[in-house]
Amino acid sequence: MNRLAGEPSAYLRQHAGNPVNWQPFDDAAFAEARERNVPVFLSVGYAACHWCHVMAHESFEDPAIGAYLNSNFVAIKVDREERPDVDDAYMAATQALSGEGGWPMSVFLTPQGQAFYAGTYFPPRPVTGRPSFRQVLEAVTDAWESRPEEVLSTARALSLALADPLWRVHTGAPASADAAIAPGAGNPEDWADSLDVLVPAAVAAMVHAEDPVHGGFGQAPKFPPTPALEFLIRHAARGRGESSHTARGLAGRTLGAMVNSALFDRLGGGFARYSVTADWSEPHYEKMLYDNAGLLRVLVHWIRLDAAVAGPPGPAGSSAAISTSISPGDARQAAELTVGWLLNELRLPDGAFASSLDADTVIDGVHHEGASYLWASSELLEAARQLAPADGLDASELAARVAGFMNLPATGAPGPFHPGRELTGAERTLWRQLRPALTTIRGGRAMPARDDKVVAAWNGMLLAALAEAAMVLERADYLATAVELGTYLRRVHWDGATLRRVSHHGEPRGIEGLLEDYAACADGFFALYAATADSQWFDFAGTLVDAAGRFLKDGSVASSAGEQPAMAGAPAGARFADPFDNATASPVALLADVMVTASGYTGSAESRRLAENLLGSLPELVRRAPRSAGGMLAVAEAMTAGPAEVAIVGEPGPDRDALVRRAWASPSPGMVIAVWDGHGTPPVPLLEGRAPTGGSPAGTSSGPALAYVCRNMVCARPVAAPADLDALLSGR
16 A cells, blocks of 8 residues: 555655555565565655656556556655655665666665666656666566576675765774775865865866856756855955956856846746756746755855955956856845745745745646746736836836846747846836736746755755844844744754754654754854854754764764664665765765854864864865865865954944944855853853953953954954954955
């Protein structure tokens, strides 16, 4: 029978009505396969995945396919967002067996969990170069029944090949004799010694990969390069050499290309996951929490950088058609629209945020990709007519002009808004006039399904982004939202000993958090402390940092803290944390970054040393894939910049507020901020020995508020004037 109806995962429940006897990924499913001596069909996807829906409709809803699967396999369905450990392990097998990866992922396993055949999407009928799903099922069944030793031999060989990680990052702790560090683990000293060469080389490689016509990196499909953008912004903020000027220009052009494209929802806010075209004109319409959390933070950091650094950004290459950076106004509008979308579409009643919106909109039972976001010129005319009586405008002219600069299809067919460039002042005025009516029309449409699963890591990323956006954009409402989110994460996801990765409707799932969950949440709570000066958030961030030690094993970094019996047959190498970025910074980079922050607040040499050791792999990462090393490069920028440690002490009031605003306006990479009124015991080690005046003892408060700035164990004299604080932070 199908066992998915009681699962909390929205993705699994989508398949509860299939004629396939789906099982969740657990011991019982593998026990059944062993008892029946049949292979396992493992299908991995996620709720917002368009092609997952396509394969489900074409194959998993087919009674004949269901009957064949039920007779010859044990079918297991996995939500990759809920179980990234399962996804990572079998993605390694899929890529090794088929040379491709992606979702839906389709893997055939022995009853012991060892992979022997794999692919991604299989169509209902054969197409060039790809067999039908039924053909695959029949071929696997034939091989299992007629050539079992050959199948088992393939499975054993693959398991052996994937037993060691492609890359194992060294923590600096001694490894046991049988835990050899993989090539490329690096020397902890190498990154610092070679940074002056590594960083310009990485920037040059990214410039070389820039699409000179449409912006962004590479060709289709084109994804937001969020971790690389964070590195470029941090390097530009550090302001060392020509490469920092180049980095600023590249980051600004890339952000401008994305914000002015169909990837960004100009009406409702939020970024789609990627574009299937090089010119960003055709999004893959799912909207993910992790993308929008990361891009919100990047936009906030860009706004801060652009305001602080004088002069125009670095020029594009000589052949570039994309030559202008995103304007400060567009960056702020994109950030605020993105927060608005997050609050309107992903925020749950209890203060947490859902995982995603689907790529598809279901209309009359039929899935239509992106239907909620497409506009025909006739619909613009309808919206314009709502304005004409009140404003005396010519509705046809208004609609035609907006359709023109938003690049809607001339055929009248529906398309997404895609200006492809910064709007002129007149165009902005027309868009502002038409936008409310368009919003009303969209409000009457069917909208994509939402996956209400709360993922700790992604909510931690958003926690940091909201806290920083609140301070940089001076939005107290954002900070209130961040406090609610932090309260939820601590109350629901933390049980006093472990962090749970997933919750549904305020109840945690029994899945322990992975490294990215601990690191991203710790980072979020440090940011929440910096924004609120409420020491409870600092204390909880420290608790998570301490708990993250469970991922440091045998001189290496693990992605998960423990192993479930059902994972016993999965490729062992994938259990080590990957230092290369994906849509988000790698778990190793997240851990290193939070250790730098912890060291800045506490002075912990151990935390600093761990971050340095983790960066030992950086030279080889940059050599192999510089665009996928952005997360680690960003950490290196913070460590090279100090980071700046800012302690502001004084009674609440205009003087202290002015210092706090000036500190938050600084783009100094990785900067930590602590604020205290000077009464009682300092709540954070960074504040110890600080006083509001040079002569008053710590724990008392008199005189003007003062800011103390330290870097690399060297502190400047305290300052009371915001301009002096700015000079210290900018290195002047």
